[in-house]
Each structure stands twice: as structure tokens, then as C-alpha cells.
Amino acid sequence: MKFQKGTRRKAIEYEKDLVKYWQENKTFEKSVEQRPKTDGYVFYDGPPFITGVPHHGTLLSSIIKDAVPRYWTMKGKRVERVWGWDCHGLPAEVYTERQLGIQDRRDIGTKISLEEYIKACRENMVQTGNAWEDTISRIGRWVDFKGAYKTMDKDYMESVWWAFKKLYDEGKIYEGEKVLLYCTRDATPLSKAEVAMDNSYQDVTDPSVYVKFKLKDSDAYLLAWTTTPWTLPANTATAVNDKETYAEVEVGGQKLILAEALITKVLTDEKHQPLEHKVLRTFKGSELVGKEYEPLFEHRGENAHKVWAADYVTLEDGTGLVHLAPAYGEEDYALAKEHNFPVVSNIDDNGFYTEGPWKGENVWDANKKIAKAMYAGLATLDAMQGSGEATEQTVRKVQSVSSEAADTAARQEAQQVGSSAGKQDEPWRGSVWKIEYIRHSYPHCHRCGTKLMYRAHPSWFMDIQGQREAMLAENRNINWFPEHIKNGRFAKTVQSAPDWNLSRDRFWATAMPVWKGKGKDGNELVKVVGSYAELKELSGVELEDYHRPWVDDVEFDLDGVHYKRIDKVMDSWFEAGSMPYAQFHYPFENVEKFEQNFPGDFIAEYVGQVRAWFYYLHALSVGLWGKNTFKNVVVTGTLAGNDGRKMSKSYGNYTDPNELMDKYSADALRFLLLSSPVLNGEDFSLVDKDVADVARKLSMVWNMYDFFTLYADVDGWEWNGKLDDPSAELTNPLDEWIVSRIHQVTAEVNEAMERYDLPNALKPILPFIDDASNWYVRRSRKRFWKSQNDQDKDDAYRTLHYVLVQLSLVLAPFTPFLAEELYRKLTGGESVHLCDWPAGGNVNEILVGNMAFVREAITQGLAQRASAGIKVRQPLQSVVVYDEQARLNDEYRAIIAEELNVKEVVVGSVEPGEVVQLNTEISEELRQEGMMRELVRFIQNARKEAGLQVDDRIQLLVESESDEISVAIDRFKDTIMAETLTTELGHVPEGAYTTHVKVEGLDVEIAVAKAD
């Protein structure tokens, strides 16, 4: 095969061209098909949400999901990659609600039928345009889009039913009531993992209130504290720490009970000044336990409105007394179950009060209102004036107690309620003694942004508690990269995970396959269905679509009991976590295929998925099979904008990925990200300049290609079609060295890739390109220039060709376009991606070490030149090299002498810490030689400017009024003529190309013309 100069193409040109080439030639399909079915490598893709748009984050994971499978394909594995779409759950519903203009969940089933709503959901779950496919192809990712599975597919949902039933039958799923984070807007509980995953916490200001509960057997009040005044109407108890000391204090004519240690902190006015008070007595908290107090609202029945002991009551903040509304607090609920006091729910699924003074109001609208309406300020004053106990001074002080709440509105509201304060039927009025406002981090719904509440909710759970140890044990079989996540974030997630709430009170998701009936004795009976066939057997019904509402209508009788489906749907994380088997419709189809390929080999996502998708995959797999489901996992950090902040359109802190790829190449973006700390799970700022920098470094490959083809074309050099390791036949140490280096790099990349350590896999590549370009090619230039086609020249061609082809193979997983273009141009082969990973070859370690030493000596020598302000073209007399290991032979000395432009290289001792010591003295003769070098450079430039070919012979005229220049020309006449291919010095024909230059500040005229 022969080569043609000028065949280099721009990245944007070949990248776009290769996307088409691969599609037309089915290169991806071939790369999979050519590997045996018996040697599979299984990659699980975390599907994006179907209506989403590709962004830098999705591209980042796509790049990894491409590079790793490409590598394993080259290693001989069959790596099928099928795209998937997440279609269910709240994002789909929020999207559809917005589109249909639904403001209130209660409208679904009333204003719009559920059937219409579900149809709209399904219609919306189509890919909008080709944005995904185009962008994913542009970044060079190979994946089968046509065969993409969707979580809303009938088959997919049936596998989800199967998994649910298997877990239920094994006693791993149960129905219960738990206090969960709950979104009132979407009327559904959310899992803690969902809330923890992204930025679901926001800083908000909430009222923090001190509320008085009058003890039944005393005239004293318990002063309790809460940051959720909206829960006060559901109060059924208070809690105290029975081991701490409490005090009864007289303040403003009232007796208040609170923790002794918190008196000075709590008894302050709005300016945080201490309030006058008197401690009447102190006692242990245990004395309060069991005492009854008067309810603020209606009496909640037996065992309600008592004081209980709870260890979790601390003296860090508040009063040491905690108000309990067990329906709306996790710890409250647990205590209620322990002591059997009432759990009162007074808010409906959509967040509206169902009773009391705020009936019909939204809980979040009512929150501050409740605090203010219950506020004591003037009420206390009234009470005190009535009793005549208060002095004028204390009245004034109490009046000012209200902190930030003392805004005008609050005062007015307090005044309005003040007149009726303390009324027998409305004891809540005036029960709030003080309001402060606190700024704290509070969970919000990541879908719709509404504040979340804790709420007791009947739900279905997967028992995580019971399999926690197994999950931790199976985690030991997983190779995490970066490694610290294994026993860090992931293990901690497993250790602290609550039982998994699987049910959602929504519409668009896999319906929970649970039917319930009432037995003759009134007992509830449950039938869980694991397949469509089973449902048909029970009901005789077969559906086109098993979504709500159609599946809701399927009822059946079994042993004389009538069964109806419960109206809940599955958590979409259960669906996402079912992906390994559901994508194959296992176990209804593909049994062998799934079982042979389980557990999967590899997954990759960003760090947020550690608590989410990775966790749920693992939970389901351990639940179903007692095994981990993936063997290797790469966890990325998060990409930030160029200012280190979150990427955001409004900050304008990032460039659109497509624009970035068009400007600098997809390969440069891939290479930068794959080698960046984001692959170590750290956050990384994506800066355009860094992409540009990588693009520039990668383009050095093309400079070498250009160089190679330019001379190969001139010499008509032909490649014999062999790609064997040429080491044994090479004699020039430069050739041997660069071949050793590419073999070394191949082994290093391979070793790191087997560990899934991508940053270290890419690490040796750019230094190698620098070695090849700035050392091998540069040092070998003269071998290509020389006119005779001898063995040494042939070896140089063969070596450079070999090294570039090997480089294309090593680069193939990471920069698939550059690798493909290079490989095809140098071999004429079909595709680098159909090749095997290079076997590597001979590495001469001694040679590599010696050359590294030589390069280090030269780098230091050049630095010494630079700091002495001497140009490289100025020859110097000598350099001393400290050669402890006797690495330098004559050849290496010659290289050092040439690179440092010195006459001689002396081995000896140098300054400590240095390798070389350059003699920077410049004699008259050296100075003239330096001028000659300058002149030669200008003559070479003039040749180029005159449009001459590299091998053209010339006529040359150099004129200067300076004697110094003339002397230098005379002295070095032969060198000048030889190096510039001059056949005649001192005469040029009329019209020769002429240029004016300055050499050491002296004027010189240079004229060149092509010799006949």
C-alpha cells in the first residue's frame, strides 16, 4: 500500500463522515456479531427519561458507556448494547399535567377521565425529535436505538409483576403504615433515596414556635417547641427527656415548665434580651412522665394528651419538651405505636385540612397563619391584667416578646384573636407563647418543588432490614471505581436504608399486581398476580394494556371471595431496578440468555445513582437471587460549569455540547472527560479551553501523519501489509525506543482498563504522543530527508507506520473517530473497531530508561540556556552530564550535543540536584557560528516563501554591509551551502525571490532562486 500526501482531514469533517460510514457499513453491528455468543460481556444501561434532552451529564456517562464496551469488544467479547427509555412515574405525570393544564391532582378522574389522562401520558412518551440519537451518535457512542426497550412496554411490566410476586411469595414484601416523605402536590410518598439523590433540600424560613400546654393537675404550662406549627392541630402527646432536669419558672405572671439548661436561651425577648423570671423549683423530667394536659383543640380520646419519656428529646435546641403529632413525624409515630396513644390524621392526600379551624386550607398556605393565629402576645397581657398580678414593667416586656413575628401583620392578627383569647371552646387561641423564625434546610419534591411533609401513609414495603447483611456481603463481589465508594457511600446507604416503600398513589406506572377481597369472617385477603396469564386464569380477562384504569376494572372471584385491585402503582425505581431481566422479558422469554449473562459485567452512572439506581438494582437482585447484579461499576462525579457552579443556562457557564464538539472535536471532549477527575467520582469544571488544549495535543498525531505521508509519497514508500512487532529487525536505537514505548503504553492502558481505572488508562497516552512527535519524529527527520533510500530510511518509515497504527488501536476505545480515520488511512482496513486489542510486544526497558535520562538532561540544559538568555541556535562549547548509571554511549552523547547545540558532552559532577551543567561562555568563533545558524534559518524560510519544494536545489545570494556577517559567511560557506541545498552561492538570476532580515541586529539581504 502506498501513501498520498495532503490527505489529512479536519476533525469535524471526518467525525461527521465516520458517523455515516459506520451506519452505512453496519460497523457496530459487525463488531458485535463477529464475537462468539458464548463469550458475552454484559453492560446494563441506566435509561434516561424519554422526554429529557441530552446534556453534558448524559454525554459524560455515554462516553464511558462507549469506551468500556469498545475496549472489551476489542478484547474479544460480545458486547451487546441496547438503549432503554424510562417512561413511567412522576416526571411523566408532571409533564402530562402541565401539558393538559392540570393544577390539582383531584382533577384527574373528575375534570378529565383517568382513561384520557393515561392515553395522554402514553402519547407523550415518545422521543421528541432525533435529539438523542443525533447527539449520542455525534459523541461516537455505539448503541442499538432501534431495539430500545421502554419501561411502559407490556412485556417489561409483566417482568416487573413477576419480580414483585416472587418477592411477595418469599415474604419479602409486606403492607404497612409508615411515616414517609410525602408530596401533597403530587399526592404521593417519595423514597428517601429520591430525596437524597439530587438537590432536593432547599433553605427556607419557617416559624419556630413555643407553645403552652396547661397541665391538668397544676396551674403551670408545659412549654413545648416545634418548627412545624401545621402539625399542632394533630397533637396527641408531648415528650420529655426523663433523665434531664426541668424547672418551673415564673415569667410575666405565668408558670412555665422547661429544661433548666435552656432557661436563658428560651426566656428572651425579640431583641434576644433576657426576660425577667423567677425559678420556682427544679425537678427530674421523670416527674412529668404520665402527667395529663389540656388539649388545644378537640380531645383525641383515650390515652391522648399525656407526657411521655423519649430519649431523642435533647437539650440542643427548643425547650426540652417536644410536641408530638404522630401522623406527621417518624419518631412521634414510633412512640405512639410503642405507648398506644392516638395517631390523628387531619390532612387529606392533597394537603388540605379535613377538620378544625383551617378546614379546607392547604397545609403550606396555613402554616404561618396557624402560628400567628395561635400567638400569645396580647392574650397573655389580657390574662395578666385580669389577674392583676403583673407589674407594668413585666407587661411591657411580655408585650415585646415575639421576635421576628412581631411584624405588623402578626400583631394585628394577635390583636384580633386577643379579645377571645383563652375562650373555653377555643383553647388554642393564645397558646403560642413566642414565635421565632429559623432558616433551615428542608426537603422539597424534586419533581414539582413543593415542600415535603412527613406523613403516616399506608404503603407496601420491601423488607430491606431482613436482607441488609446479604446486601453488604454481596457488595464485596463488586469492583467499584473509585474504590472508596464500595465501603463508603454505598455500604453506608445499605446500612442506613429503611424498608423500601414500593407503592405510589399515582396513575402512570406499572400497576401493583395486588388484588384484595374480604373473607366470610371479615378478614382481608390478598392475591398477588405474577403474570398476565395468571390474571387471565383468575378473571378470564386479557388486556391490550395493563395500565390503569383498564387493569383496575379486572375483578375476580376466588374460593367464593370477590377480589378487586388496590389502586396503587409501583415506584418507578422498582421498574428501573428490574431492567436486567425486564429488558429481556425474563422469565417469560430469553431464560437462557439472561441466566448465562448474570450478573452483568459493567454499569456506569454519576454519583447520585449510588443511592438510587445502583442501590435499587442491588436490593432487587439480592432479594430475588441472593446475588449482586453487576460486577464492575464506574461512578462519575458531577460536571460543573466553567465557573465551578452548577451548569445552568441562566449562568451562561457552559457551551452547548454540540457546539463544543463541532469546534474542538468529539474526540477531544471524550478524551478530556475520560482522563479528568470526574472519572474518579470527583466534581469537574468543564472549561472550553481545556477541550481546546486536548484537541491541540491530539492534533500532533495528525502532524506525524502529515509528515509520514509527505515523505512516503515523495519516496514512493510502500507498506508490506504486515503489522508484526518489528523490534527484532530494527537497528537504530530511536526506532527500537519508540516501538518499545508504544508497547509499554499498550500494556499500561490495558492494565488500567482491566481495573476500570479510566483516568490511569488515558494517562500515558498524551506523553507518548509527545515522545513520538517531539522526539522520535523530530530526531528522525534527517533520516527521511536524505536522498538515498537505504535500510535506515526504510526502517524509519516502517517504524513510524507501525507506531501510528498501534496508536490508532490503543486510542480506539477513547477517541474512536481519530483512531478510525488514522487506521483506515494507514492500513486501508475496514475499521479499527473490528480489530483485536493489540498484543503489545517487545519492550527494551534499558533503552527506554536511557532515553528518558537523555531527554531529562536535554530539558535541563535547555532550561539553563533559557535562564542565561542564550538562543538555542547559538552554539556553545560544552556541557557536563552527571551520568551515575553510565547510561551514555557515543550515540546518546551525540544526541545531547545536537539538542543542546554544544561541541562536546563531558561526563562529570554537577551541582547537586541537577543532571547537567551547561558552559554558557560564548567565544568569538561560537558567536560567528551562531550568526551562520541564524542565516541558515532565514535562508530556509526564504526557500519556503519562494515556493520551492523541499528537495529543490537553489542559487543563493547573501549581502550585508556588516563585516561580521561577511566573515561568518566566509568561514561557514560549506555548511550554509550543504544545509540549504545551494549549488551556487553569490549569484542569483534577475527576479529571484528577495527578502530583508536582521541577524543579531545587522541588516542582511537574502535572495534565492531554483537552480536549473
Ligand SMILES: [Zn+2]
Ligand atoms: Zn411533588
